[in-house]
Amino acid sequence: MFKLTHDPLDSVALRRALADPDAGACVTFEGWVRNSNEGRKVLRLQYEAHGALAELEGNRILAEARSRFPLTGAVAVHRAGTLGIGEAAVWVGVTGEHRDEAFSAARFIIDEIKARVPIWKKEHYADGSSEWLNCATRGEHAKGEPPA
Amino acid sequence: MSAGARGSRSVKLQYFAVLREQRGVAEETLETTARTSSDLYEELRARHGFTLPAARLRVAINDSFVPWDRELADGDRVAFIPPVAGG
Numbered sequence: 295m296f297k298l299t300h301d302p303l304d305s306v307a308l309r310r311a312l313a314d315p316d317a318g319a320c321v322t323f324e325g326w327v328r329n330s331n332e333g334r335k336v337l338r339l340q341y342e343a344h345g346a347l348a349e350l351e352g353n354r355i356l357a358e359a360r361s362r363f364p365l366t367g368a369v370a371v372h373r374a375g376t377l378g379i380g381e382a383a384v385w386v387g388v389t390g391e392h393r394d395e396a397f398s399a400a401r402f403i404i405d406e407i408k409a410r411v412p413i414w415k416k417e418h419y420a421d422g423s424s425e426w427l428n429c430a431t432r433g434e435h436a437k438g439e440p441p442a
Numbered sequence: 443m444s445a446g447a448r449g450s451r452s453v454k455l456q457y458f459a460v461l462r463e464q465r466g467v468a469e470e471t472l473e474t475t476a477r478t479s480s481d482l483y484e485e486l487r488a489r490h491g492f493t494l495p496a497a498r499l500r501v502a503i504n505d506s507f508v509p510w511d512r513e514l515a516d517g518d519r520v521a522f523i524p525p526v527a528g529g
Contacts, residue, residue: 325529341528342459344521346505348528372528384529404529412502412521413528414459428525429460431493 296352298343298413300375303382308369317366317389321396323404325384327377335420341374341383344412348372355406363399365390370403372413383415450475451514453482456521465490479503479520480510498525 305324312320327339356368367389377383386403390396407413418424450473457465465486476482479501486492500507500523503514507523514520 342462343528344456344458344502344505344523347502347507347521347523350505408526408529410526411528412458412523412526414524415527416459426460426463426524427527429494429527431495 296349296356296370296372296411298345298348298352298372298374300373303371303373303385305382305385308371308385308387312367312369312387312389314366314389316391318391319393319396320387320389321393321400322385322387323400324382324386325404327379327381327383329379331417334417336379336417337420338379338418339377339383340416340418340424341372341377342414342416343372343374345374347412351411352407355403355410358406359388359399359403362402363388363390363395365395365399368399368403370407372407372411374413451516451518453514453517454519455486456519458521459524460494461492461522461524464492474514476514478511478513479508479522482514482520483510483522494524499523 309322329336352370356370359368365388370386372384386400388396388399414426416424416426452471452473454471456469462468474482476485480496483496501510502521502523503512503518
């Protein structure tokens with residue numbers, strides 16, 4: 295299950311919901327809001343999503359993970375709205391019989407979320423400026439081709 | 443819903459992130475003669491000065507990703523998807 299939420303992520307409750315007597319491994323990942331990016335001091339992040347499409351694409355990613363790896367459970371939740379430094383923006387949890395598949399699936403899911411789910415983030419900087427990430431039209435991303 | 447005069451159609455546009463800010467609204471309804479979402483984006487880009495070229499966007503119609511050459515139908519809900527940055 296993939297969900298978007300405006301509420302703070304409760305990692306204890308999320309982890310508890312994965313409890314499963316068939317599972318021997320649980321890997322969780324949290325993405326946190328960091329106070330700097332590429333040398334600039336960041337004050338807060340603003341997340342925006344295409345809600346319906348984000349949940350569809352997120353659930354597609356979880357289904358792909360379950361077909362690639364022998365998992366017993368997979369959950370991901372992403373925040374929307376304005377987040378302060380240190381808040382969790384995304385939480386991924388997977389369970390499996392063994393650790394190999396749990397580690398691999400967690401990595402797969404977070405990488406695919408970052409690459410595919412229609413969620414955007416705007417960084418607000420200490421100097422008063424702000425910027426939508428990946429949307430600049432100069433520099434490496436401006437050449438029209440996604441990174442290989 | 444019926445198609446308007448001379449092949450025009452009414453579509454609902456949804457804007458996100460940098461496109462929402464450049465357009466100044468999150469959504470609008472538009473009568474257009476654009477045949478495909480690609481034609482529609484070029485029309486809007488010229489009108490509103492969107493900085494992102496279509497090559498860096500994806501397009502979704504009625505909450506599904508579709509190819510740029512998909513023909514528009516009356517009543518479609520069209521979202522242009524800027525490069526994503528979740529996580």
